[in-house]
Amino acid sequence: MKEKLLVSSNEQLKEFAKIVNSDHPLKKVTADEKLKVGVDLGTSSIVLTVLNAKDQIIYGAYEYDHAVQDGIVVNFMESVSILRRLKEKAEKVLGRELTTACGAIPPKTGEKSAKVVANVIEETGLECTGIEDEPTAAAKFLHLTNGTVVDIGGGTTGISIFHNNKLVHVIDEATGGFHMTLVLGGRYKIKNDEAEQLKRDKNKEQEVYSVIRPVVEKMAAIVQNMDAEVIDPVIVVGGATNFTEFTTTFSKSLKREVYKPLYPQFVTPLGIAMFDN
Structure with missing residues (x-):
């Protein structure tokens, strides 16, 4: 039962690993198609993921960073710079603009941490639609x-x-x-x-x-x-x-x-x- 639980997820993860940071998406998208974006500001890397309305993987990119410590953003401008580059790369690959994104923080790190993550996201021109806790997102x-x-x-x-x-x-x-x-x-x-x-x-x-x-x-x-x-x-x-x-x-x-x-x-x-x- 537990192995079956991970079968579908593992297939998706294998697909994502093939296209992350590549120059092509997993699936082509139309100009008016709804896209869902996730931003993970991690201690060792910042990851941007793109899904379609059916939660199918479209694209993703990441960069290693030193802008976050213990799950808290400690270098605002570095986080913004990296996320902006990831957004621009994704938009170039997809051939269209990304407009919204959801972020996340470690559990119980407080409203201040959530606000900082939202500010990083919105500084890149994305509308932040919410901040979740990381294990719940997983x-x-x-x-x-x-x-x-x-x-x-x-x-x-x-x-x-x-x-x-x-x-x-x-x-x-x-x-x-x-x-x-x-x-x-x-x-x-x-x-x-x-x-x-x-x-x-x-x-x-x-x-x-x-x-x-x-x-x-x-x-x-x-x-x-x-x-x-x-x-x-x-x-x-x-x-x-x-x-x-x-x-x-x-x-x-x-x-x-x-x-x-x-x-x-x-x-x-x-x-x-x-x-x-």
Whole structure:
């Protein structure tokens, strides 16, 4: 059952991975067709996704950034500049203007954070139609009605629990991919930028993971502390989960099966776009 839950999502994610940052869309669009746009201002990257009215993937683009810290925009103008470039690239590929977009923030980071994200979006000429919390956006893309989504981004671990298609509990903790980077930097006595590149080097994944495993175990402990509130299936998403052994560590810590979609870094950005109504 749980594997079936991810089949459709994984097919969409594979399609998106083929066209993201490319020079062609997945599907052609007409001049008057309704498009839905998602903007994910992440700690390690900014992602723009484009869907049609039926939530089918059209296009997407991203850039790595240093404009967000722990899920909070700390460099407004850099965020705007990157998002403007992504918007212009998407418009060039699609051959038409994008007019609206939905954004997202980590759970419980407050109205001020939501306002800043909305301001970044609108500074690029897009109308911001709403700000969602990131794990809820992930759950929408995964079509999850019952279960637990653990969205691990660059700066935070957000946990949303759903029962009968309703959000029943949500928390957010300041532990994410950036904390892995800090641990690597300390272990090898290198700067954060170098540590970030090392973290993304698939050829050194086994060595890297042996160093950052305690950070992953801490993330799992955040979920474990919710104990009886956690509902199966538990699904982890976010760029920081992109390690082969990640779900093995989580499953061992939680003593329950943990699942991860393909290309987990794109789940939340695609879910955000689904809210652009």
